[in-house]
Amino acid sequence: MYKYETHLHTLPISKCAISDAESSLKFYKDMDYDGVFITNHFGFKNVGLDGVTYESKVNTFFDDVEKSQEIGERIGLKVFSGFEMGDHGADFLVYGIGREFFLKNADFMNLDILDKLTLMKEAGGLIIHAHPFRQLKSKRSIRIFPYHVEGVEVYNTNREGQGTELAAMYAKHYELSEFAGSDNHSAEEHPLLGGMQSETPIINEQDFIEKYRAGKLNTFCEKNPFIYME
Secondary structure, three states, X not given: OEEEEEEEOOEOOOOOOOOEHHHHHHHHHHOXXXXXXXXXXXXXXXXXXXXXXXXXXXXXXXXXXXXXXXXXXXXXXXXEEEEEEEEOOEEEEEEOOOHHHHHHOOOHHHOOHHHHHHHHHHOOOEEEEEOOOOOOOOOOOOOOOOOOOOEEEXXXXXXXXXXXXXXXXXXXXOOOEEEEEOOEOOHHHOOEEEEEEEOOOOOOHHHHHHHHHOOOXXXXXXXXXXXXXX
């Protein structure tokens, strides 16, 4: 099976991250992963891009992804683009939406979250509800969006035990597909890993979306062997 990390944050774009792209990608290469999706926060509050134009923010975000892809090519690891977008404690992983979409929709960040999700879905994006039952003191409320997402991050190994059973119930009740990711912010220091696996290699973001929608991807979770030594 081909293994892919689907939820990864890196410096300098995600300020909450501890590791940069190069160290993160080298870690996954050492772990024999076939690829990773870099899903940095797209909302700019967590990106450190205050005081610059919307266009500059968009270009800085996606330029970073392209630099990471160059690193991946150099070390032999596929790097795909994605992002995480939040709204008052509700977070979404999005795949298949790129630079051109955001440059075309200059008012995007001013839209209501439901309008954002609808617009991205209409553009062909795959939207996953990330850690829907995460427990944070700063989280105003728990909200679910069953008619605006296609999948639910049932396994988030950075939030082990925080609503995993509830997330599975959410997915089952609304007939949404299950999803998994590490939500890794610290590369090799992350103790538990998770993602999606495929019987055939993932070629690009669109191939990933098509495989997921066709039910050809499976979730997996595993221990980081560099931490859990036998």
